Structures are given as structure tokens and as C-alpha cells.
Amino acid sequence: MLNPVWLSTFATVAASHSFTDAGRQLGLTQSSVSEHIRRLEESVGRRLMTRDTHSLALTADGEAMLVHARVILEAMSHAESQFRSPRLRGRVRLGSSDDLALGPLPSVLAAFRNTHPDVELEITIGMTGQLYQLLDAGAIDLAVGKRRLGDARGTRLFSGRLEWLAKPGTVVDLDSPLPLILVAEPSVTRAVVLDALAMAGARWQMVCTSSSHAGCIAAARGGLGLTVRSHFLAGRGLAAPVNRAALPDLPEVEFIALGAKHLSRPAETLLQLLQDSDLRGEWDGE
Incomplete structure (x- = not known):
């Protein structure tokens, strides 16, 4: 069992490179610091530090333990902070x-x-x-x-780039206005798409308007026309048109x-x- 008190002492010694300084910071005697390190080493069965009268160094196991100690102590600090604070209501x-x-x-x-x-x-x-x-x-x-x-x-x-979506296997007739399925006003997506088509000089026809993206997806699944969504939020059952490369590019939102x-x-x-x-x-x- 990794006692958090021992871990705290160990991390403080590693940072200060001194049992005496660590004891001063923690309000412990040097013998108590030594006892914490000894018991931590016994609990893991590894030598964590080497020291003599002039120097102190971490072993390879000590370096690994320091990483774990910091993670554990930080997690405990977050937990204590959460439960000390009044519950939000x-x-x-x-x-x-x-x-x-x-x-x-x-x-x-x-x-x-x-x-x-x-x-x-x-x-x-x-x-x-x-x-x-x-x-x-x-x-x-x-x-x-x-x-x-x-x-x-x-x-x-x-940010996500808008992408054309339609019923899988759809080939868009490029000689006809693009059959659009878009959400109703006020819609950021609708405004972005229509602005992009206007800048590209593309022709379009609104074949379906919905109050939600879910409605647009349903209509597109039924093969009514083209809809758009960010590629991070692409709808199940839809795919890019087969001739997607020939369609106007859409911007990011x-x-x-x-x-x-x-x-x-x-x-x-x-x-x-x-x-x-x-x-x-x-x-x-x-």
C-alpha cells in the first residue's frame, strides 16, 4: 500500500535533495523523514534513493516512483478540493x-x-x-x-469543415440546380452554405427545409437531396456523393x-x- 504521507515526504525530499530541508518544509524531524522513506522502500521492495554525507540521488526505481507520486498526490489534491467545497446547488x-x-x-x-x-x-x-x-x-x-x-x-x-452528405451511392446531376436540404432560419449552417454557393456561382434549389438537423438527415436518407454537416458530426446512414469532388467546396464553421x-x-x-x-x-x- 502506497501511503500518501510517505509519498509526500518522498516527493519533497526528491525536490529539495535534502532530508533536513524536506523535514523543515513538512514540519518533521529528520528521523521521521528517514522513517517515511524507509517504509516506502519496504512497501515496494525497491531502493528509491542513494545518499551519503554529501549527496542524495534517486535510483532508476526512485525516478519512476516520483512520476507516480506526483500523479497520485495531484489526484488526491483535486479530490480533497472538491469535497472540501460546498456542494453546488x-x-x-x-x-x-x-x-x-x-x-x-x-x-x-x-x-x-x-x-x-x-x-x-x-x-x-x-x-x-x-x-x-x-x-x-x-x-x-x-x-x-x-x-x-x-x-x-x-x-x-x-472547428469542423462542412461536408456534403446524401444517401449512399448518390450521383449529383451537375447540370441541374443542387437539391438542398437545410435547416430553417435562423441557422448559421444555412447562411454559411448559401453564402459559399453564391460565391462559387452555383445554382441551387431548396427541396426540403427542417427545423432540426435530425430532420435534414432523415430527408437525405430518403434520397431527397443534399444536406451538410461538420465532418466531425456526420450522420449515420449518409455518405459523400459519388461525384463529391465536382461540388463546390464548403468552409469550416x-x-x-x-x-x-x-x-x-x-x-x-x-x-x-x-x-x-x-x-x-x-x-x-x-
Whole structure:
């Protein structure tokens, strides 16, 4: 058993290169420091330090133990800090675009819930443009979605290039207007796609409009036309058109987390968790 007291003494000795200095820092006698090191070495059955009257050095096993000691002591410090702090209570009103809600967001919410079980989550799913409106109106505390064109607010979570998706095996008729399946206004994705097509001089026809990305995916699966999503969030049952290379290129969009001006402690805590989480890395697609 690795006693954390022994590990703390060991790490302090390794940093100070002195039993005497380590004892002074820890408020221990030199004999107590020596006893902690001796018992740690006995517990692992390895020599961790070599010393004489003039020098002290870690053995190869001591170097390895120092790595483990630091990890263990840091983990214990985080745990102690969490349980010393008052438990968070209250409610967080979170708005999320449905593509993130169907993709990587649940893992972050699970981590938040496990750590703060007394906080109630109220989740609103909507188009990113609607979430901006709700946030500005004070109806939600936090929003996660795409960055609105021309808006500098929010903390970037990750970027993803939009990709064309359709029913597998689809060959787009390039002599006809592109059959588009897009979410309704206000939608960042819709605005980005239509701007890109206008710049490319491409012709298009809106064959289906949906209030959600899930509806767009369903329509695309049915073979109605083309839809788009970030390649990190590509939908199951869809694929790039066979002649994808001939279609106009689409730009990247930024996924962001955005908080209201005045946040409660629970809302600030969830916002920090979102900002620290690599949502792109935590989810590998449907």
C-alpha cells in the first residue's frame, strides 16, 4: 500500500535533495523523514534513493516512483478540493444545437452531473441562431453551437469543415440546380452554405427545409437531396456523393460555448467544463 504521507515526504525530499530541508518544509524531524522513506522502500521492495554525507540521488526505481507520486498526490489534491467545497446547488439553463446534442455533448453533461448531482439541468435544443436570441433575452444561461457570422463572442471549442452528405451511392446531376436540404432560419449552417454557393456561382434549389438537423438527415436518407454537416458530426446512414469532388467546396464553421453576462456558480462551472473539454476528441461520430 502506497501511503500518501510517505509519498509526500518522498516527493519533497526528491525536490529539495535534502532530508533536513524536506523535514523543515513538512514540519518533521529528520528521523521521521528517514522513517517515511524507509517504509516506502519496504512497501515496494525497491531502493528509491542513494545518499551519503554529501549527496542524495534517486535510483532508476526512485525516478519512476516520483512520476507516480506526483500523479497520485495531484489526484488526491483535486479530490480533497472538491469535497472540501460546498456542494453546488441550483439550476443551469443550457441551450444546444441539435447536432452537438446528438453528438459529443452528452459525455460532458454526464461528467457534470456525476460531479454535481444537486444541480438541475434544463436543456433547450434549437438552431444556433435561436440560441443567440434566447441568450440575449435572458431565457438561457449558456449556449453551445456554431459561431454566428460576424460575431466574435464565445469561446471556440473546435472547428469542423462542412461536408456534403446524401444517401449512399448518390450521383449529383451537375447540370441541374443542387437539391438542398437545410435547416430553417435562423441557422448559421444555412447562411454559411448559401453564402459559399453564391460565391462559387452555383445554382441551387431548396427541396426540403427542417427545423432540426435530425430532420435534414432523415430527408437525405430518403434520397431527397443534399444536406451538410461538420465532418466531425456526420450522420449515420449518409455518405459523400459519388461525384463529391465536382461540388463546390464548403468552409469550416466554429463550434463555441457562450455564457450570459451574469452567471451563477453552477453555470460558471459547467461553462468551464465545456471550455476545458475537447468535444471533438470525446466523440467519434454516430
